[in-house]
Amino acid sequence: MIRRPAVGRRLLLFGLLVGLAAGAPPMPAAPLGEIREILGRELLPEPDAGVLEALAFDDLRGDLRQLDPYADWFPAPGTGDMPAGAGIAAELEVDPDGAWLLPRQGGPLARAGFRDRVQLLAVGGRSVSGMDAVQVAGLVRGEPGSRVRLLLVRPGAPLRYDVTLLREHARSLDVERWDVGGTTVLRITDFAAGRTRTALAATLERLPGGDEPVVIDLRYAGGGDLYEAIDMAGLLLEPGTELCSVRGRGETAATYHATRGSPNGPPLFLLVGPATASAAEVFAGILQFHRRARLAGQPTFGKCQAQTERRLSDGSLLRFTNSEVHFPDHSTCTGAGLVPDLPVSRDLLPNLERTLRKLPLAPDARSGIAAGSA
Template sequence: MKRGLTVLACAIAIAIAGTAWGHGDGEGSVPLDEIRQVMREHALHPPAESVLEGLSAANFERELRALDPHARYFPAGTWRSPMLSRDAWVGIGADLVFQQDEVMLLPYQGGGAALAGVVEGMWLLEVDGLSVTGVAPAELLRLLRGTEGSTVTLTLLPPGLNAAPVRLTMVRERFRPLDVELVDASGQRIVRVRDFVGGLTRPALLATLDFVLAASPPSAEGAAPLILDLRDSGGGDLYEALDMAALFLPAGAVLGSMQGPDGRSTVFHAPPGGKVDFPMVLWVGPETASAAEVFAGALQYHGRAKIVGRPTFGKCSSQRDVGLSDGSVLRLTNRMVWLPGGESCADVGIQPDRVVGTAMLRDPSRLLAVSMALRHGRGAKVPPPRAEPDAPAALHQEMF
């Protein structure tokens, strides 16, 4: 799905549909014969027999990634179904974004962090008085984990040039992350889509849109556009992403296509039915990947939405998880995905209509000003920065 891990300040590291849960390190007994056969039968580009025979348990992870950059191996007991992301976990309910030696918090609605006053863009300085500078992600996970009902005190630096550190104490609670959240930016409601989960995210989006549009329908000329925030959407179910794109496109519009190992392509078109036809702006960034890129690419191609942010991750492919006899799971690429114009986003990502700096990408009020200006064809009157000039791009994101 995307680089790095995703860790939800919960009890375990998770990765959501398009990534996996847990991790594979290739250690111990690896069922190489089964893996060779799976790759012969299901890989998008089956390796040559000489290459397959050269796979070894000692260097399996490295050799597997050389064959398929998006492949993963999960030893028995380390893989979890992406559908389990809908279950509740104990934690503070926030994403962590690592930017070199710094860590930013992104709270989930309803989680302990949000309830304690954590807002997007706060930098994590200390956990229970211990500095996080130089602390490895695994150790930071250990510091943040705890039993349900226990508390943790975080020292945080709010966004802003002259901000002073604050200490917030929060309770580790049972928390159920949402695929679709409704958040506020400078008085305007933003619809944040975090994941694309088959059969679940589309109805969640429809219910959220019904609520938003009933409260303030953007019918008048010059009204604010509907903004979908995909900055932290690492992907998920491709069919769900295509179904969601179809909500905003006329019947018959090409949504994209997929190509499997046999070389045959399947083209997907928007079906008839009720459509959402309000003006739209999408927010994207380097963490926007896979199914989220397909969704954004389809709407951009048809001129249905303007895109603001940073170039996306660049992963126009689909993976399949295959269970092996010892309980381990092999994830491998089995389909390429093409955008409506026949191009791929692999390695290049989706290019925004308006590119912003990395600091602005984490400043919703400034993104909103750029979005409004782009929607109405004006130069943006952007509020002054709430944070220092552009920070390094995120190396990877984790969820706690």
């Protein structure tokens, strides 16, 4: 499976958190012999034997990333898990620029009028500057029905918002549908195996139809299941269309074709940016290659590689790169990213409403799917 690259720690502020708790109790030692054996056999590219032998538990994550920048190790369930709690139905990510919240459809933050990513400055009057994601989440989460006060600011805007929300348990949607100024926007942040394709198909069926364009927001889609992304691209293309090939170390490439799709849906625009990665890049790249969709935004992260996970004998989990994805012309996005057909400035891209104004959504601008500029 393709997973989100480690460009920041992202947690879900629903009922539970996902991610490893920083500052948790000491973790048990990993079975290094198993790790060396698995990586020596399957890691792509073949690892340096000296670096592999030098793996040590003292800095296992750092050592792993010398071999593979996307490799990781997670302790067995129950060793440092975060406690359950109610949240505000948002994704939290902390990066060097601060703490950020992405509201999820129908949740407390969305009902307060926020549809796009906002920066979180303080919780309950306490600044979150310098905190990691787990520390911030600990302030935001709490008992169901309790209140939490947030100080928020939209990217590039001076106005601050002091809002108080009720914490609640909520479920995220695999495909969210937002109406932004009369434009239908479908937001996908993760490609969940066995779920996201079905959700996208059902959502598209419920749309009015005709030639009204559909915008799929992938700006914060950091990955997920590779084969779900491939299957989703096939949903939007003629059956039999070549989608991509996947090659593991020492293996013959497996080529995938659309099996049950249709190219006759509405015009598509995909919003992408530096956080669009992995499975999301494969999905977007296939549709761009076949000119089924136009990409708008900034170049993507640049990781068309697949990762897999192995459960070790002690219950811990090893994640590592094991294959490369190539488009039908044998190109890959790894190291380069996807180049948008319609560039949108980095300053403008975080503002969904203003970004949509840059797209040729008017009827006289929708003929064909050729690349242009905005």
